[in-house]
Structures are given as C-alpha cells and as structure tokens.
Amino acid sequence: MNIPQALKYTKEHEWISVNGNIATVGITDYAQGELGDVVFVDIDPNLQEVKQHSNFGTIEAVKTVSELYAPCSGKVLEINKMLTDTPETVNIDPYGEGWMIKIEITNPAELSELLDDAAYSQLIGE
Amino acid sequence: MKRTTFYSIHKNLNAKLVEFAGYEMPVQYSSIIAEHKAVRQSVGVFDVSHMGEVFVRGEKAFDFVQEITINDVEKLFPGRVQYSAMCYEDGGIVDDLLVYCISEKEYLLVINASNIEKDFAWMQKNNSFDVELINASDEYSLLAVQGPNSKKIIEKLYGKELTLEYYHFLQDKMLDVEMIISRTGYTGELGYELYFKGDEQVATKIWNALFEAGKEFDIQPVGLGARDSLRLEMGYCLYGNDIDQTTNPLEAGLSWITRLSKSHFIGKEALLLAKQNGLKRKLTPLVIEERAFPRHGYTVVFKSKEIGSVTSGTVSPILEKGIALAYLSTETLKETKEVQMLIRGREISAQVGRLPFISK
Numbered sequence: 001m002n003i004p005q006a007l008k009y010t011k012e013h014e015w016i017s018v019n020g021n022i023a024t025v026g027i028t029d030y031a032q033g034e035l036g037d038v039v040f041v042d043i044d045p046n047l048q049e050v051k052q053h054s055n056f057g058t059i060e061a062v063k064t065v066s067e068l069y070a071p072c073s074g075k076v077l078e079i080n081k082m083l084t085d086t087p088e089t090v091n092i093d094p095y096g097e098g099w100m101i102k103i104e105i106t107n108p109a110e111l112s113e114l115l116d117d118a119a120y121s122q123l124i125g126e
Numbered sequence: 127m128k129r130t131t132f133y134s135i136h137k138n139l140n141a142k143l144v145e146f147a148g149y150e151m152p153v154q155y156s157s158i159i160a161e162h163k164a165v166r167q168s169v170g171v172f173d174v175s176h177m178g179e180v181f182v183r184g185e186k187a188f189d190f191v192q193e194i195t196i197n198d199v200e201k202l203f204p205g206r207v208q209y210s211a212m213c214y215e216d217g218g219i220v221d222d223l224l225v226y227c228i229s230e231k232e233y234l235l236v237i238n239a240s241n242i243e244k245d246f247a248w249m250q251k252n253n254s255f256d257v258e259l260i261n262a263s264d265e266y267s268l269l270a271v272q273g274p275n276s277k278k279i280i281e282k283l284y285g286k287e288l289t290l291e292y293y294h295f296l297q298d299k300m301l302d303v304e305m306i307i308s309r310t311g312y313t314g315e316l317g318y319e320l321y322f323k324g325d326e327q328v329a330t331k332i333w334n335a336l337f338e339a340g341k342e343f344d345i346q347p348v349g350l351g352a353r354d355s356l357r358l359e360m361g362y363c364l365y366g367n368d369i370d371q372t373t374n375p376l377e378a379g380l381s382w383i384t385r386l387s388k389s390h391f392i393g394k395e396a397l398l399l400a401k402q403n404g405l406k407r408k409l410t411p412l413v414i415e416e417r418a419f420p421r422h423g424y425t426v427v428f429k430s431k432e433i434g435s436v437t438s439g440t441v442s443p444i445l446e447k448g449i450a451l452a453y454l455s456t457e458t459l460k461e462t463k464e465v466q467m468l469i470r471g472r473e474i475s476a477q478v479g480r481l482p483f484i485s486k
Binding site for chain 1 (some may be wrong): 127142154155157158159160351355417418419421440441443
C-alpha cells in the first residue's frame with residue numbers, strides 16, 4: 001500500500017499536501033483500491049469555499065458511491081478538470097494526476113488534527 | 127463463512143473477497159470494467175460454485191417439476207436446459223432457476239445461492255409426487271466460461287469438437303473428471319458452464335487447464351462485480367434485486383417463461399388473475415445520458431410524483447452510461463418515455479430504453 005510520508009490524511013481517506021497556504025486534496029491509494037473503477041468524480045464546478053469536514057463532492061465507482069470530505073477550510077482555487085473525462089486517473093495515480101481540488105487554507109490550526117502517514121497506515125490496518 | 131474449492135486460487139490472485147450468500151466470494155480481481163470487457167471481447171472465467179444444485183429423481187419427477195416451475199417442462203428432452211422460476215400460490219417468486227432434463231425421471235434444478243435453504247424447503251413441502259430430492263449444492267463446483275472465445279478453450283480441454291446448441295448440455299469426462307458441460311451463462315455471450323464434483327485438487331486442475339488453454343486469448347478471472355454489470359447490460363433479472371416474493375414474473379418481464387397454458391402449476395391462478403386485471407407496473411429499462419449513475423433504491427419520479435424505484439443500477443462499461451431497471455406504473459409508461467431519477471437531491475432525466483441495453 002502506498003502511503004507517502006510527505007502527506008497528511010483524514011479518517012475518510014482523503015490525503016492533503018500542504019505547500020505554503022495552498023492545500024491539494026485527493027483520495028488515498030487505499031481508498032481508490034476499495035472503491036474500484038472510478039467512473040465519475042462529481043464536484044460542483046461553481047464550488048467557491050469549503051469548511052473542514054464538509055462534503056465537497058461525490059465519487060462514483062462501478063459498484064459504489066462515496067462522499068468526499070474537506071480536510072481543511074478554505075477558498076477553492078481549482079478543481080481538477082481532467083477527472084471529468086478521465087476519472088480513472090484517480091485509480092492510476094491517486095496522489096498525482098488524480099488530485100481533486102486545491103484550497104487556499106484559511107485556518108492552518110485545523111491541520112493539526114490530520115493524521116500522519118503512520119497514524120493513517122494504522123487506521124487502515126497496514 | 128463457506129468457501130468454494132477455488133478459494134486458495136482467489137486468494138493467490140489477490141481477489142477482493144466479499145461475503146455473498148454465506149460464501150466468501152471474489153467481487154473483483156483487477157478491475158470490474160476490465161473483467162467485464164474481457165468477457166465481451168474475449169473470454170473470462172467465473173467461480174459460481176456457490177449456486178445450488180438440487181436433483182429430482184423418481185417416477186413422477188416430470189410431474190413434480192411441471193408443478194413447481196412456471197415454464198413448460200414438456201418442452202424439455204434429455205440434454206436440454208430451460209430457464210424458469212418457482213412461484214408461490216400468490217404469484218410471488220420463490221426463485222428463478224435452470225431446469226436440466228437428464229431423463230424424464232431425473233432433473234437437475236440450479237438455484238440461487240442465497241435461496242438454497244428456502245427453495246429446498248419449498249420443494250420438500252410441495253413434494254406430493256413422492257420424488258427423491260437431493261440437495262447436492264455443497265458437492266458441486268461450478269465454473270462459468272464466458273465470452274466469444276470460450277468455445278475454443280472448452281474444445282481444447284474436451285479434445286473434441288463441441289456442437290452444443292444454446293441451452294443444451296452433455297455429460298462426459300473432461301480431463302478425466304466427470305462433468306456436466308452446459309451451454310449456458312448469465313452474460314449474454316457465447317459461454318459454457320462446467321459442473322463437477324471433487325476437492326480443491328480437482329478444482330485447481332480444471333482451473334489451471336482453462337487458464338493454460340486460454341492464454342492465447344488473454345483469459346481473465348472475473349468476479350461477481352462484473353457478473354452483475356454483464357447481466358444488467360442484458361437486462362437479466364437478479365433475485366433479491368429485481369425479482370422476489372413481492373414481484374410476479376409477468377411484471378418482471380418474464381411472461382416468456384410463464385406458461386399459463388399449462389394445465390397446472392403453483393401460482394397459475396394468481397398469475398392468470400393478474401394478467402386479466404392488467405399489470406399495474408412493469409420492470410422497465412432506464413438509460414441516463416448525463417454523468418450520473420443509478421443505484422439500487424433510487425427513486426424514480428414523473429411530474430414530481432414518485433412512480434417507482436430502481437431495483438438494479440450501474441454504469442454500463444460498454445455504453446459508458448448509467449443503466450437501470452425499475453418497476454414503473456404502466457399508467458405512467460403510457461404517457462411518457464422520459465422520467466426522472468432522484469440522484470443526490472437532483473432530478474436527473476432518464477429515458478425508457480429497450481432490452482438488452484447493449485446491441486448483440
């Protein structure tokens with residue numbers, strides 16, 4: 001199982017990479033494996049802002065559907081448009097090209113409650 | 127949880143295993159979409175050993191099967207298979223099944239894994255023909271080999287040309303294993319099902335031989351996930367989703383197996399009455415053009431009024447569209463070919479389609 005050390009994680013299986021005050025968010029390798037073939041990443045293209053723990057979209061796989069939760073609050077800077085036509089990118093490259101949204105972090109203190117790689121790997125029983 | 131004789135093979139292939147009808151079964155090996163396409167384009171192998179096998183033997187085996195199933199057993203002869211169903215007195219469905227005619231005094235009924243106990247009890251309860259009922263479900267392994275290249279592979283193992291027609295079977299040895307080779311399946315593709323007894327060693331021998339013979343066709347193991355999307359693309363019913371004790375075969379689109387002209391069978395009176403009164407609802411194929419995918423339980427509305435709910439839904443890997451089956455009122459269907467499905471609070475347009483969803 002691929003759980004990069006440089007990232008932080010949520011209990012809902014999102015990852016977040018923080019670069020200055022910009023956060024990039026996606027779902028983990030474990031999550032994409034559990035979901036199976038991703039066929040649709042449904043994020044409102046007009047989404048402006050997210051609150052920590054709030055639902056920011058839905059991910060549809062062949063067998064199941066799962067909600068996406070924001071790891072932190074902030075202004076939505078970008079939504080990964082590539083996933084509209086090639087949602088399977090989430091399966092192929094969950095930590096890279098398969099990212100979902102970029103957020104301008106408004107409350108850095110929230111980041112302290114995120115899991116590190118060790119805690120996340122424990123969560124999924126690796 | 128029960129395991130089939132192929133359990134170790136699934137484990138070694140890193141299949142994702144789930145509980146299904148009391149069995150630990152592979153839901154997918156690599157990807158549902160890839161496995162689905164392998165079956166449509168070349169060939170795939172499914173372990174469906176969890177299915178139930180009940181043998182009916184006796185002087186009046188024919189009469190018994192004729193009484194408990196809705197299709198006409200008169201049409202069968204040794205070597206012929208028939209898709210059928212068992213109904214309750216009120217016309218609700220006990221199970222859908224395959225009827226194999228071994229002889230006029232011996233039939234094999236192949237039933238859904240989740241219904242084995244219920245079905246067997248129902249058969250025993252209605253055995254007024256003094257037939258012998260043998261539940262051999264735990265003794266049989268069952269592999270479905272499905273796809274346009276399936277025939278070439280089975281012939282390699284069989285060592286002879288196979289002239290089996292659709293829904294016919296033969297009993298013979300293959301790789302020294304006594305087997306029922308049946309030209310059946312639930313995918314809509316050319317395909318065969320292999321029934322045989324024996325332990326893990328026997329099962330492994332057959333599995334390995336199939337994969338060796340299928341190498342040139344890039345044969346793939348296929349899990350229950352793709353089994354579901356393959357059958358849904360064809361519009362085939364799944365017991366527990368599209369049909370159950372609360373639905374009758376006429377509204378489920380199974381009037382083609384409901385032989386109301388038979389002198390008698392359990393449920394006939396209720397079904398005749400239902401037909402005379404006119405069907406209130408019909409299992410209806412729906413297609414969604416937008417990127418939104420139907421799921422079991424989603425509500426179907428028309429003019430903002432609820433008119434039914436989705437019994438089976440998925441994204442069709444071949445059409446790359448959402449496809450679903452839903453019971454809709456026949457009144458509404460007279461009025462419109464376009465309804466809406468409630469998906470996460472939004473009304474998404476769904477077109478009434480035709481079965482099969484994919485053109486064959």
